[in-house]
């Protein structure tokens with residue numbers, strides 16, 4: 001039994017005195033390219049990773065939902081499904097559970113009471129979607145226990161709505177969708193308008209490295225929501241439903257009257273959409289050199305046009321890019337303002353890249369970066 005599975009089962013047994021009946025998992029994710037494009041109806045290229053959230057559960061005969069969080073000192077939450085679901089802001093995790101349950105009930109879906117234990121190993125606050133993996137794991141668990149027959153895409157949409165309406169972050173669909181629908185050994189090129197996803201095989205020899213900068217992500221929600229508003233303002237200026245509908249030529253041709261900052265934000269999204277499509281093609285044919293060029297351009301665009309990087313991350317990306325050379329690429333990944341860098345390279349280069357980062361990088365706090373080499377995993381599933 002994995003360490004995580006042992007931990008979640010032990011937490012369940014010590015809280016509720018019996019063994020759980022159901023065990024489900026949902027992964028975190030790393031986005032290879034396509035940042036802040038999802039809420040503009042654009043393209044993203046993430047893969048689900050082998051860090052995940054586990055939920056152990058058993059049904060109850062009443063309408064109470066009791067939850068114990070193993071990663072928060074066995075902190076507890078308890079509420080009644082027959083009463084309006086309110087917020088609990090005294091701990092970082094209960095609102096994710098309450099939010100998804102509230103969305104299920106709003107849909108008129110029948111959910112019976114349950115006891116749940118939650119444990120995860122997705123690094124938190126790192127931009128690897130620990131919260132999406134929690135939302136999707138809880139939904140998948142309740143889906144199964146209550147025979148709701150929700151598809152993976154429906155689960156992702158409910159999780160996103162919980163985050164938008166209950167938690168208050170206006171995130172797009174990427175994190176929840178890849179956590180629900182990821183494919184082992186593949187990244188998914190997701191069209192965030194149609195929600196179609198094309199699996200792109202990751203070359204056998206490719207290492208997916210995640211490097212945590214040790215810069216905490218601050219003011220994330222407010223800056224994120226502001227970027228989203230700027231993108232929506234740009235779409236209104238161009239009179240298109242979303243920035244997805246704009247090419248670079250149309251962006252430039254219609255720029256008159258748009259303030260320079262909003263134009264910059266729009267330029268990031270428009271160019272990033274094209275880079276994401278190109279990167280999926282490059283990855284599919286194993287062209288790591290081209291992939292590296294696209295990743296570098298993506299990072300520059302996030303730094304200069306979208307302005308969501310921080311100086312320490314820019315340095316970290318440069319160090320990784322130098323060590324990788326023309327054999328792959330590196331860029332900041334996730335919402336921004338701290339967090340992680342994703343670096344792609346042949347396995348044979350991993351040790352050298354790691355050594356270079358250890359030698360040349362320090363966070364402003366003096367901390368060294370943490371490096372994980374990940375594997376692409378399948379989306380939410382039952383644990384056997």
Ligand code: GLA
Pocket residue numbers: 031034035036037038039171172173174175334335336
């Ligand atoms: C966060 C959001 C996603 C996406 C990324 C940026 O992870 O949750 O929806 O917008 O930022 O690409």
